[in-house]
Amino acid sequence: MSWIDKIKSKASISGKDSTDDGLWVGCGGCNENIFIADLEKNLRVCPKCDHHFRINAKQRINQLLEEGTFVEHDVDLVATDPLKFKDSKRYKDRLRTFFKKGITSDAVIVGSGRIKNHQVEVCFFEFSFMGGSMGVVVGEKVTRSIERAINNQSSLIIISCSGGARMQEGI
Template sequence: MSWFSKVRNAIPFIAKRETEDNLWHKCKNCQEMVFLKEFEENQSICPMCDHHGRIGATVRFVQMLDEGSWEVLEAPEVQSDPLKFKDSKKYADRMKTAMADNDYPDALTNASGTIQDHPVVMGVQEFGFMGGSMGLAVGAAFVNGVNHAIDKKCPYIIFTAAGGARMQEGILSLMQMPKATVAINQMRAAGLPYIVVLTDPTTGGVTASYAMLGDIQIAEPGALIGFAGQRVIQDTIREKLPEGFQRAEYLLDHGMIDMVVHRKDLRDKLASVIDYTMSGIKAA
């Protein structure tokens, strides 16, 4: 053994240092590098340009619901691969990867809790789970959340984030659109508010169904909200679309949503909306 090998082997193990990848966050809007800890402590909002970053279901529950008040509702069981779909990869394998990379078994998760002591059931779509795509599991979770809200006589709040219907489930994914609409009608028949918070991005079949059927429509600043992509629309109508088309502020100016609310103000705003819409209704 050479002297160099002896010296090298005698050096004690030193833990791997934190690297640039886990110390910094690069803003997708202004491209500035921000300390990851600072970014997360700022509710995943860029301190330079105020861009609202995408966040997952667990973080959203922690930010919106009263501490210690909430518990995640059990996800309904559905057929996991109804069409035995395969493209460049088996759908079953894609699902295994998505479940390994996320906290919950599919793209929509519900929790029951309170917002400033107001009972709510809250659903959050996880864009990190196959683009938040809507399939059988999302449809079943949505209906389960609505039914739980009706039982508790409280609002159902949904935070949307999706690329649309899940292509690997074909027509079955599209069937979730009318299924969700029926559930929303049941909420209205019960006299309970259905509140939608549109986050970046909310597109496709989700926009064409439950994302745009709220009694109150709220959006986070700068959120992309639309059905078809901007390039598809431009190629279809052969016209250049206006600046900011399909962004939350544009939709507010044109009457498609009720308000755009900064993430730091969202919890207080939801509490005010619940207080107003639930006036005279006693939760179970």
Template sequence: MSWLTEYVRPKIRTLFARSSVPDNLWHQCPACQQMIFHRDLATNRKVCPHCGHHMRATTTERLDWTFDENAYTRIELPKTVADPLRFRDTKRYADRLKEAREKTHTDDAITVAHGMIGGLKSVVAVMDFNFIGGTMGAAVGDAIIAAARLAVLQQVPLIVFTASGGARMQEGAISLMQMPRTVIATRLVKDAGLPFIVVLTDPTTGGVTASFAMLGDIQIAEPGALICFAGPRVIEQTVREKLPEGFQRAEYLLEHGIIDMVVKRTEMQATLARIIGLLTQKDHQAAA
């Protein structure tokens, strides 16, 4: 073989060969199908710069976006019986829990933390739809109660970011009992004269909507969020009628007085800080 084949050709191939490119540098918007560079998406807090679609976020992202300077302290939540009914459908419930924990790096579908928002102390609970659809079982009920008690103990507002498919069927009646338990938790906060603020994100449905999610002193929603008890497809099949455009979306609910405001994710922290300041201003003046 000549020196051209043995030396020159490999050098040319190496020089002009394509470098390996990671497959996670670009993300496609599920609404407008436009491609978005990952850094631009992260800077814009997972909001499509082309159409404004709000993509689903992780628990850590929510907390980082909400608290001042990404500084907060997560609290240890009560431990519950992992599989009280030893439930099995296409796979064991215990296996579903294990897979969800490995995927999300959280113990269950909710995380509670406390810190400063706009310089004001707050307790924040965040639900994660990536954990078995954000469904509410005993662990979520216990977490909401723990968050409410912490807010009362610290005399600060409680903010809950909801994202859920409803009650967790693998826990049967136990999951349904979390509805009255979480309602009682909201009463603890309100009876203490503290603000209870709910931020409804996509999607918030089922037993979560039918319990604590609709009991906030202030009801905020992200643009385009689906907020309902039963989904539009189920309702259409039940009433056999075509639903209005945007039915059960945040903007439709705002127009019909169900929620108080629709706030873009990039403006959420500033909005929460302003609301907390307004609702607690009297207490600060009295303390002064």
């Protein structure tokens, strides 16, 4: 066994709720049942053991930006299948599955908002959309955000949780 396999991290990440009633969630770190409202108040960190629960892009937006200031940009940009890619499933069908889930239109949500009354451009990657992988639309949205930040002389914040480049689009 390698020395690196012996290291145990105190931090853990949980993505699934352990109860079906929608009011309580089991902590993956200490097995404590936590009232979901309390978990949300604590920014999805267990108040007992500091276990971090998974959060999505929309939750990140709500945690980082001042309430009511987020304006999403480039919502009309949607992934396509330029290579007509197929592995075990057609890429077009994979995309359709994610679109039906209504998560986002691609692996990043971009827009503008305010933090402590400062205007910012933001890019929030969404891991639940194909592992946050970067395709043509992701690249275009991030590029446009950079250009908006330069033109508006505002800060740019990119919250990345990407699985890498998307092979289905030849990237």
